Amino acid sequence: MDNKTDVQINNIVTNSDNKLFRKINWKILPIIWFCFILNYLDKSNISFAQLEMKQHLGFNDVVFGLAASALYIGLILFEVPSNIILSKVGIRKTILRIMILWGSCTVAMCFVTTPELFYILRFLTGVFEAGFAPGILYYLSLWYPDNRRAQAVAIFYTATSVARIIAGPLAASLMTGLDGLWGLRGWQWLFIGEGLPCLLFAVLAYYILSDSPDQAKWLTNQEKQRVQELVNKDGKVEHHFEKRHLIELISDVRIWICGLIGFLILQATLGLTFWQPALLKTLGLTIKEIGWYSSIPALCGVIASIIIARHSDATGERCWHFVITAFIGALGLFLANISIHSIWLTLACLTITWIGIASAYALTWAMPGQVLVGKHAATGYAILTVMQGCAGIIGPIVIAYLKTSSGNYSSSLYFMGGSCVMAAILCIVFYRMRTVSSRKQLS
Template identity: 40%
Template sequence: MGSTHVTSSAKAPLDLIYRKIFLRLLPFLMILWTLAWIDRVNIGFVKLTMTEDLGWSEAVYGLGAGIFFIGYFIFEVPSNLLLQKIGAKKTLMRITIGWGLTSIAMIFATTPTIFYSLRFLLGVFEAGFYPGIILYLTYWFPAKRRAKAFGTFMSASAFAGVLGGPLAGWIMNTFDGVNNLNGWQWVFIVEGTPSVLAGFVVWLYLTDRPHQAKWLTVEEQELVAEDLAADNNAVEGREHSLLQSLKSGRIWQFIAIFFCIISANSALTFFGPTLVQEVGFKDPLAIGWIMAAVNLAGGIGMILNGLHCDKTGESRWHTATAVTFGAAGLAGAGLLLNVSAAGTLLCLGLAIVGTMSAIPVFWQMPNWFLAGGAAAGGVALINSMANLAGFGAPFLLGAVKDSTGSLSPGLFIVAGVEVLAALLILKLVPSFRTTDAAAAPAVQDASKESEQAV
């Protein structure tokens, strides 16, 4: 069981079984993540008219956009531990219906207090979804197959931008004034309702674990169980205790790295449409289509980087290189903002492709060092604490724009934080390859050396 090697006769059936699992789970999980992402970030599009209608400053918007991540932070670890205890079906159903109803309730966000409260509540309900899926996929795929699964799932956030931007723009232009509601209010109604409905589908469609999957034969269930057991035993140095992993410093290192990555991701998510508006585009639908194009490129980048990561078995350089491209794009956008509209948009695209491409391959790193309870709690803790950057970055950009009249200084700051992510990866994360079973002892030794240095 301790070896990750499989015979050639076993490899072909396993390839077919994992393809079957992939096609069963990933399309549906992508739909859920698309809905979640649209409901989380549509505030970036409604902001184009909402703040003007309500007379709010950039700082009020930035605080409201970011306060989502405070609720996210507080409830994410408990949610992920609950998923491990009661299963994905119950947990994801609760989360999906909750965020859908809260998103619809955003039509009442006509004062800053109500706005802050509902954004906080949206974070509370969505907490646990993203890390829950990361944990859930580890129940179905061994390490050497996860980057593709992670990248495919996470690319839904990019494709949500492809769909969400034009959809929000069309709703705002078409429904403004209908039933005495503003266009931005209709965005919340139209985009929140499918999430509520999807929550009930979760219960009917998802399966918690491979051994419960009636759509797999008994033989297929056994082969997957054996393969996953061999994968879990491949690196005996994986930490199973959340407390021990916290003491060793390993989780804190990954929190710092992901915090830097999320700083850029959140800045681009919540101020990307504003940046497009700054270079001269005023029509919400036009802005939506531009954001759709750059998010499509980001989604493709996520999938390709994940595929190449699985092929090579290396994720450290895949992550560091991607965030470096993201930093270059952010800095370029800041430099060209008042110089060239085309150049600014190209840099925006580069920043989104780089930053988004780093996220799925990043998650290969903590999953190589953590297992069991440490993986369930650790993944959630990494994601929840790092996502506090989602609170800080939008608020920073809003405050900087209010005080300077330009987004450029804020973009430079976020670019610097993104560079720091690359440096931390190369400094703190030991080299490893998931496709090389013989490398396991070396990984363990490197892990111990790194932990002793903390």
Template identity: 40%
Template sequence: MTSATLALPGDDAETRVYNKVFWRIVPFLMLCYVVAYLDRVNVGFAKLQMGQDLGFSETVFGLGAGVFFIGYFLFELPSNLLMHKIGARIWIARIMITWGLMSAAFIFVKTPTQFYVMRFLLGLAEAGFYPGVILYLTYWFPAHRRGKIVAVFMSAIPVAGIFGNPLSGWIMDRFHDVYGMNGWQWMFILEALPALLVGIAVIMVLDNSIAKAKWLSDDEKRFLASEVAADVQHTKQGPHSVSAVFKDGRVWWMCLIYFCFVMGQYALTFWLPTLVKSTGITGNLNIGLLSAIPFICAIIAMNLFGRSADAKRERRWHLIIPALMGAIGFTVAASYTQNTVVAIAFLSLAAAGTLTCAPLFWSLPTAFLSGTGAAAGIAVINSVGNLAGFVSPYLIGYLKDLTHSTQIGMYVLAGMLVLGAFAVWRTPAALVNR
């Protein structure tokens, strides 16, 4: 179907319809993910006070940060299948409200065991949000438009870092000892409130499908539905049932690629404040402000690569290049931990490369997954890949305790990104370039 069949004035009707859908749902979903990511990784900033107050070692902190992804892994697939059945509006709202309550409850943590349990429960609460949104976007946008769309959505990660790190530092300094509570406790309370409020807003803003969107005309609904239907027809070579997903070798190959990229992503987001502090920076607010610089670079790179990938309909090299950028960034930053300028510059390169990989990666599996197969496949890939969120912070923490340096851990991360780039290169271009 072409834009001419829309019965709308002008030659750019198709662009206007997609812009209308974009502005209705993508900025709001991005806001949701900013809130989600802030509550997921603010434990990295809490560590600057929490570890000292509670006597947690680097290994305890790394294990606690990673345990989140065990709960996430266990409930990811059922959560995505439930969203596909119940609808995004109610299910995403449930996820956000639940994780807001869990995040606020961190003020009661006193022991390593309590820390592990709360991180596990937070993972259970949040499971399904990210893959649910990726699935939801396939309901509205065909594959050749999703690179840019997912890149914009995932800009929430650097946005959370740009604003969240200075905010977390300011809260911890400003509210320390207010009403007898530590700064990190206030941070968990205040940063949990947006999840509760936005969760309620989800019920009023999101529609479960094109057919239920009252803000679209009948012509616009028919056009969008035909575009998505044509896209689903194109993905008929992919698995269309839950059991078929587990038997498809391509799905497990995607799991390997995503695992490598997530290793770098979560090492960066959990440990960046610590890495910045190790260069000699003092003061939580100063650490937060400097930690924002790599995320500013990342948000620029993510959107440039996303637009280019869609325009050229090429996916592999648009993933390989950022992965290698991340590897170089981690390697050089690890070698110059005592030089703040050099360390920040190459951590910025690492952030730009590593965080760019995540949104562009999803153009690969969604090119051959659709329907129930997409709901299951996206959940499986995301849950297995996110086990790296457990391995990565725990490994960095363990190696830091063992060697009293983050250098070896960062070299390992660089190696994982190179492995991910190689796996993308070995993926057939005909499968994913759409």
């Protein structure tokens, strides 16, 4: 009888918690999701803009590789300082500052005429965007306990896949539909059209979001306490910055392995993001066709990443979910080498690739929960993002060099596929390092 009563009570508590987190999901995830879509579009819009800028401004592949890397140099230099500020002023003011500045810089890209100005504006875009993604990850750690966080993070990161779906058609529409309007080229309208909405969403996020559960007016006092209770089970999140936390974080080998895993997966992800339109152009497609065809693999990546992350949460298994998806991504990249002259076979291989790497990248952000428990999570996530951000510097340059030296994308595809394989191997190493009884917490 007692066992039956305990089961009933547990079911009631579980149902109540599910209802509470559905309420939280609908309140905070949509706005940060839309903001992240804009963030991704601003990072990747030069991949489509280059299709016209090369011709109109005379820029080559190396120029675009350096410009793509310049953004991540800015990100790396200012990622940690931005998140230290976040922990002091809160997410609302941070998003307001970041989005207004990066949106303005994106609009200013329409005035680019020289490689030097191109590099400067891309660098400044990175400086202004610094702290956004790790800031949101820290923010989610305030709202979600570990056993619910992977799905929340996966939903957040589906924004990048959705952005890939709409990036092509949107870029094609702006570049072909507005070309010549007010004397501006299509690529100039691309930057204007993707920069201005950032200003609007900056204001919306400021008024819709709450800095933490205890400040949410839309939660009852009982709901606030319950959220805090569940989150604190994984270790109390500290909001202030201490130098010793930074030293402890960078001296933990697991942080470095987490960062390297994310670096390798992001290297493949960013490489494919920046060069996929150019790769498709080699098949004789128009800008409009490239835009629409690019959305097919991305759509499959969105669906797969949600399903796989949900299954990972339900089973509590992380390692093999990541390993298998990383190998799937590598397989798609390797197979693309033998289908690079066929449009439909190439699209099939790109679809396999995005299913793998989109799912794997979402799962990389479930791993830090094994390390960043109970300590200065904002700084920890910023450090990991800095490590991963190095992929944005190295990847585009290496791929541009490989493409220029070989005259095709074959070696680049092998390079990205190899990165996925190495990430899978490191993931196995990371999870073997965990203690059997419990997670080791930094203190």
